[in-house]
Amino acid sequence: MQPSPxxxxxxxxxxxxxxLSEVIDRAQSTPQTITRNGKPSVVVVSAEEWQRKTARKGTxxxxLMESPLRGAGLDLERQRDEPRDLSL
Known part of the structure; x- marks a missing residue:
């Protein structure tokens, strides 16, 4: 969705x-979109929001242990094909 002008x-x-000060102040509560040539280019968010979005959520x-595919009996055996000839 493209922001309205x-x-x-x-x-x-x-x-x-x-x-810029106003952009930063507003970004503390709501992400701010900066447009270039009428198209969204970047979004400014608070440092707190950035940390929340980029924080690692486990290992x-x-x-993998929490995957819904765990125990689904998938055949993950590796194929034993001959290597390809990469010479020209």
Missing amino acids: HDERSWTVANAKAK LAEF
């Missing part, structure tokens, strides 16, 4: 430069 969460690059092993 009059959306209070959408800024052109020029407006964002001129009102790879935990993810």
Whole structure:
């Protein structure tokens, strides 16, 4: 969904430069979109929101153990084909 030019969460690059403090203040509560040539280019979010979105949620092993495919009896045997000839 493309933000409306009059959306209070959408800024052109020029407006964002001129009102950077306001962009930052508003981003503390709502993500702010900066557009370039009328198209969304970047989103400014609070540091707290960024940490929440990028925080690791467990290990790879935990993810695999919690998979709905665990115990589904999938055949994961590796094929034993001959290697391909890569010479030209």
